[in-house]
Amino acid sequence: MKISGAEIILESLKREGVKYIFGYPGGVVLNIFDVLYENTDLRLILTRHEQAAVHAADGYARATGKAGVALVTSGPGATNAVTGIATASMDSVPIVVLTGQVPTMLIGNDAFQEADIVGITRPCTKHNFLVKDVNDLAMTIKEAFHIATTGRPGPVLIDLPKDVTGGKTEFVWPEKVDLPGYKPKYEGNKWMINQAAALIEKSRKPVIVAGGGVIASGAYKELKELAEMTQIPVTTTLMGIGGFPGSHPLSLGMPGMHGTYYANRSIQDSDLLIAVGMRFDDRVTGKTDAFAPNASIIHIDIDPTSIKKNVRVDVPIVGDVKKVLTVLNKLLKTESKSQWKEIRKAWLKQIDDWKHERPLTYTYSDDVIKPQYVVEKIYELTKGDAIITTEVGQNQMWAAQFYKYDKPRTFISSGGLGTMGFGFPAAIGAQFAFPDKLVIDIAGDGSIQMNIQELATAVINKLPVKVAILNNRYLGMVRQWQELFYGGRYAHTQLNPLNMALDVVPDFVKVAEAYGAVGLRAEKPSEVEPLLKEAFKTKKTVFMDFIVDWKEKVYPMVPAGAPIDHMMFEEKEEKPAKKLKVVK
Template sequence: MPKLTGAAIVVESLIKEGVTHIFGYPGGVVIPLMDKLYDTKDIRFILTRHEQGASHAADGYSRATGKVGVCIATSGPGATNLVTGIATAYMDSIPVVIITGQVKSFLIGNDAFQEADVIGITRSITKHSYLVKDVKELAKTIKEAFYIAKTGRPGPVVIDLPVDVQLQEIEFTYPETVDIRGYKPAYKGHPLEIKKIIDSLEKSKRPVIYAGGGIIISGASEELLKFSHKTGIPVTTTMMGLGGFPSDDKLSLGMLGMHGTAYANHAIQESDFILAIGARFDDRVTGRLDTFAPNAQIAHIDIDPSSISKNIPVHIPIIGDAKSVLKELNELAKKLDIKIWHNRIEQLKKELPLKYRDDEKLRPQYVLERLQEVTRGKKVIIATEVGQNQMWSTQFYKYKEPRTWVSSGGMGTMGYGFPAAIGAQLGKPDYIVFDIAGDGSIQMNIQELATAVIEKVPVKVIILNNSCLGMVRQWQELFFKKRYAFTILNKEEALFCPDFVKLAESYGAKARRISKKEDVDSAIKWAIETEGPVFLDFLIEKTENVFPMVPAGETISNMLYGLA
């Protein structure tokens, strides 16, 4: 067999793993790898304008497609610029393989030019990591990295690759299988525990299904819908679970937690049985731990054993894949006699709906409702930045299918949405992809406009522009006596800093500014019909707040309500 360099082995291995897109930025010690990528027609390399943009784009690609995202950066600052993106993927269990260049293996530890201990830096935010010092281990390492990234509870895997290993030659064979001692994810749930869930449900009067991102990851949406309809149990989802259960279904409670629906939070608090699936009981969902669902028995299905009983004690633990366990539950499930509970849920929905002030002012909730209406019947993916824009997007846009919601959950990463939207659009070219942004967050990776324009990625960006860091300003208003310390982005009413229309146009994108309600629909239609990336700068009401809201450390049913 002909010998290949380490760089060529990487490319051939990625092709065998089915990789079609890589996001990244070149540098000195990845030149051999970039040179081999330059020759292949099987992989499209997307040159981002910052390494953080590359990591978020790979993440967004993965969330939209279900495939493993891939990004590449050079050593030192190239690799450290990936760290925020790696942490974001880790917190949300997103499978990404990150390949970083490294200085020559014999220089490691000598403080060589652009050397950084990437393995040490990322150890706490990766599922696994490799430093490859021998080209003989390279193909096996890549095979294992993809397997680890996408199996069990998914997550990011780093491969740190010294430049001399990229240049070494060896005969290339790619492993057919992977066998890692000590890593054997459990997919099937224990049959006795599954039977316990069915028995407990039949005794319950106020059951709720609490579904998280594990529903999306395992592809269990159809099984969840079937189980809910078969039993009649209402479903609430986490932010990461949006799209895992149709938001317009009669049994949907919407999202729960700090900015969830009031009726979802009250239903959880009044429930006597909670079936948690692929969720981790994080603090934004539970509120004050000692008051969470005080009268409920809890069953928890999760593929990650460490997630079970980590925050909330669980009565029925099931370690397994959500899709596999739900299939077993569906075989045993029966219609429950919970008509009184259904009536109570309907009462809560009528008494505590999501609402906002409907007047002549341009409000963000209205923009999202009109986006929903204008795109009705179209295939749409919504990505978001982080802050008020993100929360309004969870409340006032309805997600009916999995992998149509792309947003940073656990890490809450500002600057995530735009590059993630680019990745999602490249992964799902037949979808219309919108990034819902704030004027603060969009500036954190604004340079990726060049990527979108040059690569002809037709992402549409809706900026909900209130001239401030809205979510922090909201907390300052409610809890810090309206002392707006360093959250106001524009000091003068007439000042645009930046002028997003001119900024977008300077990159070669199209843009419009909208300040009136009557112009919203036409602007959205124009954006959809316009080729290439588009910025829509909506000048929304500056003091609009996200309600309802659970103050930090409060019980989730103790919510603040308001219209602005």
């Protein structure tokens, strides 16, 4: 029996185990939407912007490890999706984005709502396809999911001309894919792993830097086993947060620009750096020439291009982190735990001293809410049992610093691209994946306004997503750079000019209420805890507007391009913050 291209698409998505599609309709995707009208196995979640649809698919993928799916129309629908695709690409998130396209006859004619989206997204997808024949549809979708979810995961886009989705053919679901140019390498080279084991046995001051690859490959247990067995401390990059328990005694927190003093000191002092599923981003390394100057470097990554891209590597191991660590752990098991403990004693003592010398701190105030205090309270009240998404900027760094993530896939944040407006739609995606979990977007007043329209999606779908807005009336991270490096010239970072004594714009409580969500506001530290408790109790979408100290900065901080041990810290003798007039 012949069925339409649109029906083939939905049937193929079902075979791939897809439950939700995040999308937005338009002219040339009507064939697909029309089939969705009757289809009840596949739920289309209507967002209010195509960018948010892709972020929601991304959030779903990060929370579950399965591919997220988005469906948007051609032209502006597709170009709106680009930021979402680039976000997923930088952070290696498996998503499949279906875009409508004008009929094949019209491609290249500058037709209405035409955009060369395959050309536009070529550098920000793992791979993309333009399907020109309805007979290729099923195979293309199978290949897209295969590419998105295997090897180093990433976004794949499929462009679907209207005559292809409207065409008819027999549905044949392919048994397997055959891509001669795509053969990810999972098993690490045995000889190299032996070398790595030898270096670990010889080292006296080793440190593990764990990245997003640990989470992508599901190597949480293997990493923990390695660290505990060999007594090696672990620092997790922004993407690696949750890949090693944050509350573990061997955890050093995050390294890099806003990393902990002890993580950065450990790296700089180490004689062996074991990089696991991370790519030496400039926010982690600072000045690369001065990075871990005394260390031999073992680098385990599934993507060969990550290796030796930014830093020299002594033992490169291309392979899946989980598989490589399994082999490595077996090799290392020969020595008993007590021996390792003895060997590591001096190094761990040194790190402990650093931890005491400069822990992560902020100065609590009774008068004004410190943003870090809000994050701490969220951690305390949730006991770490929540999925936290973040926006980008100060809110993101505080969410990374002052909340301890013990499980993978509980911290969802745009790392590589640094996309403001990511957190809220990502939280929506995560909430669909885990309807009973507490999902909280830790946001700033700048970022949340970049996808605030998704309040409609959250409310209409009765999602209990909580948004904690750390409202400092500024683009805080940029303001921080202006204060530190541009002589306090706050060029266009004031979202609410303080000197004009204006009411805060917008009134987030009223915005939330206008959409049918709950809006709550706290202006004093004493109000923080009761407000959070109230918010966590309700099953509704909640916006929490925390009016926080606008002067607060993220510390420690390494200036861009400096070695990571050139750190700036909070000055303790700061004057009390000015009190602000805010909307009652």
